[in-house]
Amino acid sequence: MPAWARADTAAALPADGEAFDFEALVAHARALSQQPYHAPDERYGQLLDEIGYEAFMGIHTRKEAALWADDATPVTVEFFHLDQNARTPVAIHVVESGRSRRIAYDSDLFRYDDPALAERLPADLGFSGFRMLGRGDPAGEWLAFKGASYFRSPGGLDQYGLSARGVAVDTGYGNDEAFPDFSQYWLIKPEPNATTITICALLEGEHVTGAYRIVLSRPNDVILDIETRLFQRRDVQRLGIAPLTSMFWFSETNARRGVDWRPEIHDSDGLAMTTGDNQRLWRALVNPPRSQYSAFQDNSPKGFGLLQRDRVFDHYQDPDVAFENRPSLWVEPLHDWGRGHVGLLELPTDEEVYDNINVFWVPAGKAAAGHAWHFDYRLYWGADQPDPPALAxxxxxxxxxxxxxxxxxxxxxxxxxxxxxxxxxxxxxxxxxxxxxxxxxxxxxxxxxxxxxxxxxxxxxxxxxxxxxxxxxxxxxxxxxxxxxxxxxxxxxxxxxxxxxxxxxxxxxxxxxxx
CATH class of the missing domain: 2.60.40.10 (Immunoglobulins)
Known part of the structure; x- marks a missing residue:
């Protein structure tokens, strides 16, 4: 058993002013997996019920108050407010000169279209996540984390679409599906000329805990190198690694008269796979009449991803949402993942607001309590997969x-x-x-x-x-x-x-x- 997988019940996270490193986070996640799970208490539920979509869109980050706004870093960081759909506060720390400091919530970080709402907010409300923006005018978004373990990037096309997650637990098993949370983040302050930014995150859930190190770069598209250490608290029927989630309603494949005035509506139109023996596969997505799970067996996969290949505006005719610019997302394992399958869950939908497509890697063997997992991979957010096939x-x-x-x-x-x-x-x-x-x-x-x-x-x-x-x-x-x-x-x-x-x-x- 590798050292990172051995138990250490004494592991604790650094306090403010103490040194932080990834191995300490791994040890803490491992120790948590051997303790009972305590779901976070929901606070201020009645107030959050009132912060729906319109109210949330009326809450704006003060640019001058962003993290590193006055520093010569490659990015600045803005924080997301809690709302009706993101109700659990997360702890966000900044690591400077190797030492950790928690960032305190302050309503003065935000500007509110509704002054009455601002006056009612408690002093300890908390953040729901954050986003990183590059320098420039305007400052383009690079990456955003918000809700459970979800994160996404607009990629090189500067258009948000599909999302990624830290892990998928029992996806496709209805009410048994669980959504572990990224409960804490550590943002490592980059040097002025740095070409990468490092984010660490703690995952907590009823079935699994985990430590993540995410290294962000943007040569053109957005690339994330992700180290994942997972520890199981309970048995899992289906453990999904590097999960992606997207929306497919209809395309030229399944369009019907009268459904919608637009010819096509989808964030992704297919699942691409490069198998361990270098087969190139394209699974066209469907909007099925009922839930459908497909398993593509493989050994040591080279990569898989949800792509948007149709880039013609005329095929969508919607300038407001720009489906033709939605990013593709490719997963490249950085070591041998062994046997397992690429899982594709397609759910029926009759609206574009729901992500009904889920893709992830499921390792072979039983995902049992006490098991430790190690998966490292690279995510490419861009117009295409990084190694398009020479085949047609x-x-x-x-x-x-x-x-x-x-x-x-x-x-x-x-x-x-x-x-x-x-x-x-x-x-x-x-x-x-x-x-x-x-x-x-x-x-x-x-x-x-x-x-x-x-x-x-x-x-x-x-x-x-x-x-x-x-x-x-x-x-x-x-x-x-x-x-x-x-x-x-x-x-x-x-x-x-x-x-x-x-x-x-x-x-x-x-x-x-x-x-």
Missing amino acids: RVMATRTGRAGAPGTYEDQSVLARKFVIDFAGDTLDQLSDDDPPQPSVHASHGRIENPYVQHVEQTGRWRVFFDWKGALPPDNTPVDLQATLRYGDRQIAETWLYAYYPEALPRQLHSEDATV
Whole structure:
């Protein structure tokens, strides 16, 4: 057993003015895991109930009061107020010259649109989190922590979207899911010319405790190197490492008339994976009719992430939220993670305000009380994954009625056509006289009439096929897989999809409809 995993019940965090280091935080998290969990007491609940979205948006940080505002550091730090949705105060410490000092809450750090609210705030209300901003005019946000163990970054595109978490506990098990908190943070003051900023955090929860060291850099995109030490208090059914959470409502894949005036609404459109044996996979996201969990088994994964590949404004038509600029987020393990699976939980949604997509790594073996875990990884927040495949990539997934136009009445109402667009250098030299070949498979039912078409207007190659069959057993989805080959070579990443057969109407309009 490594030294960091051995018990030390005497471990304590440094008091104000004492030296701080990461190993002391690890020892404290380990000691906490052997003690009963005490949930934080909720204070001022009635007051926080009144600080909803509009009230929260009327609370502003005083820029001149930000941490390091008068120093020559690469960033400044602003603090988040407690509100209706972030009710548990967190302790925030600054570490200067190696010594720790807790930052006291003070309502004078904020400016309030509602003076009456400001007068009612207690002196010990507390912070819900913080954000780091780069120097400049305007000062762009780099990273923000708020609520449970959630954090996110706008990346190089300067647009917030999906989020990350410190850990996922029993995600997909309904009411059994738990949300441990980052209860304390230590912000290490950087030197004026520093290229990295270090943040340490203590994780506390009913099932698990942990110590995190996060090293932030921004060469262009935002990159986080994360050291994670976890200690289990209780058994866990599903322990999720490096969890990501995003929103997918509809795209060109599953759009329906009348749902919304915008053509597409999603923060991410697919899960990309590079397996331990260097397979490149693209799982197009779905908005399922019911909760769906998919497990992609692997050994020593190279990386995985939720990406936003569609970057065309015209596909979204919403200048206010700019879905085309939502960041992608890629996870790169920094050591051998061994056996396990990438878990994808997709939840049904009919609104854009809910994150219904969850992705994480689940290590093999039982996540039992007393176990210690060590996972280090790198997060890339940017427009794309850091190592895009040399293979052609999936650019769009569309579905519709099977068969050729004018033959719909001859088809089963369960039959469905799939159309997948691929693009990349491996396809650029091919022609209609020398095309790639589609390779398509289904876990249930049968594939009919697979073929490819070169779309001159976009330069892409398009794979067509029809799926036909009866409903799969036990109300499970049909797992579909497609790629492109040229001779004996695979020249495109592998497209994956979970299809839930459902009857399409034989007519899109009533017979007496008028235009």
